[in-house]
Amino acid sequence: MLQLKQIEKVFYEGTPDEKRALQGVNLKLNEGDFVTVIGSNGAGKSTLLNVIAGVIFPNFGEVTVDNQDVTFVPEHKRAKWIGRVFQDPMAGTAPNMTIEENLALALGRTKKRTLLPGVSSKRRKEFKELLSSIDIGLEDRLNTKVGLLSGGERQALSLVMATFTKPRILLLDEHTAALDPSRAELITRLTEEIVARHQLTTLMVTHQMDQAIKLGNRLMMMDAGQIIFEANEEEKKNLTVEQLIAKFQEIRGKKMANDRSLLTV
Amino acid sequence: MVTALYGALESGLIYAIMALGVYLTFRILDFPDLTVDGSFVTGGAVSAIMIVNGSDPFISVLAGGAAGFLAGCVTGLLHTHGKINPLLSGIIMMIALYSINLRIMEKPTIPLLNQTTWFKEIGGFWERADLDGILLSLFSVVGLEAYAPKTFLVIISMTLLVIVIKKLIDWMLATEAGLALRATGDNDRMVKSFSANTKGYIIVGLGISNGLVAISGALVSQYNGFADINLGIGMIIVGLASVIIGEGLFGKDRIVRATMAVVLGAVIYRLIISLALRVDFLDASDMKLITAVIVVGALVMPIWWKQMNEKKKRLSRKKEAGATEDEHQKGEGASQIATTEAD
Ligand SMILES: Nc1ncnc2c1ncn2[C@@H]1O[C@H](COP(=O)(O)OP(=O)(O)OP(=O)(O)O)[C@@H](O)[C@H]1O
Ligand SMILES: [Mg+2]
16 A cells, blocks of 8 residues: 655755665555564664655655555645654643643544534543543543653553554554653553554554564564565564574674664664 | 723723733744734724724724734744744734834824724713613712722723633634644644644634734724824733733633633733832833833742742751751852743
8 A cells, every 4th residue: 555666865965964864765565564663773764754754755756655646745634644653752742732632633633623622522432432442541631731641651642642543554653762661561562452453554663673573564674774674474473583683784794783782672 | 090990901901802812822822923013003003094984993993803814824924934933924024014004004193083983882882871870880889989980881891802702712722723723832743743734723823813913903092092103012022921920820721711811911911000100200101111020020030939939948958957068059049040031
């Protein structure tokens, strides 16, 4: 359904600071795919997600969804079928608005916003049920301002907001990285559950190799703006962290000493 | 004295509409919009010229509001599509409006004393119904007739109008589109990822804000009995003062609460000004300076207060711990205040 053809992205082109963030990336996602993405810092993972979401436009190449060219469709229009969760727990919610207001806002992703009340009593009931399903007590705090929630709670809410309207594509950019281990664990579990429940086509960036291997049906590794390794469902089943590191060394021919610290096991 | 206070109450209510507009940009959109100084006059100018040319005064207020709406939209366009910084967009528009307002008015002042203003129009109905008589008799019953205003016309009519506008804003900010407007000011990256065209919301938000400001300007002109090209100077600070005083005194937790606070803040600001003007050595021309002092006070006092309380707590904790070390933080307070940003 989603296809990237020969995507190139250059920042500061023609200056000494020129940075080739993406260099000819090809990628094809099928309906229901859950692809995990790993790679060292600066590999171009976030840039790739931003190109898919329309936050930035590529210098070259084409993005298609169901064979329709969407390369230059602006972000807010593309959001109709893309759900996103960011790394920063502060980024995915509006802090000065309540939980129910945030959820009502998220509803507007797929339908036109009207002058009807954002939070009706019917919706409030639905929100309550929705939040009960993730079972961290948010259902009793519908009227709490989101800014008062902990990072983990906010990230759980962000995840719910991005997914409950069933986006065609879910983009997760290190969305557990800013959380302590137990909270990260919770969000990872929720992600698995929600993606499975709605059968969402997902692209998830992570720095944890074991997580990348455990989740999803496909895996890809990026370096210096390119996809340097891909594993399909079969290959991924038998993959180990050691093999991944070996793969990285083999392909890049670099010492892992530096990168090891970046690719946390 | 009593008359002055009722006068302050009356104009406070009319200026409250302007303060609500400022609240929309400063607090909801997080966009410090200086267009206000110009759009306030635009409202008065359009309204006055229409009245002079025989239009219905109420229609002229609406037309003034529409002109303000357009001015706000242009500021929004300058920012969203011209990528000009918010403060600068507002200043540019404010300057441009000065000339435009003169074009509309054709001269710096338009007197309305012999014209039918909206207040005179509803005043006719008011007298026929003898509502003042009824309200005054209430004062007499409790023996306070000396403290009664001459007429309740402006107070009652403006209270009603302000309540209607406040309720409309509360309603608007709770709609689906209103939530997106609020989120645009709160976290624009996030709303974009939820399909909202933030540029559109900024433009419309600035439009609505300046529409309210211009309505207020139109009513002030009709209330004063003249439209004046210089009426808008410093208006943004008056609006800010109302917002800050209101929020400080009455809270800003929920929208319905905050809008109420802003209205009350506008009235209190006028009361403070009218009391200040009763001090012998202060003139009407000192009003802007007084306003500046009020705003600085309202911004700095809460921080001062907090620091003082914290210091007290620190000191008492030290004493409890039995520490007798010298205090070395004396100069700290002042330097911190100097660097404190406006909230
Ligand atoms: N908006 C931008 N302007 C200029 N350079 C950018 C921009 N965004 C990314 N880059 C550069 O492009 C390269 C790829 O960045 P990107 O954020 O995609 O890496 P990443 O794989 O997500 O890394 P990390 O794991 O640290 O998040 C980096 O060198 C970065 O400095
Ligand atoms: Mg990144």
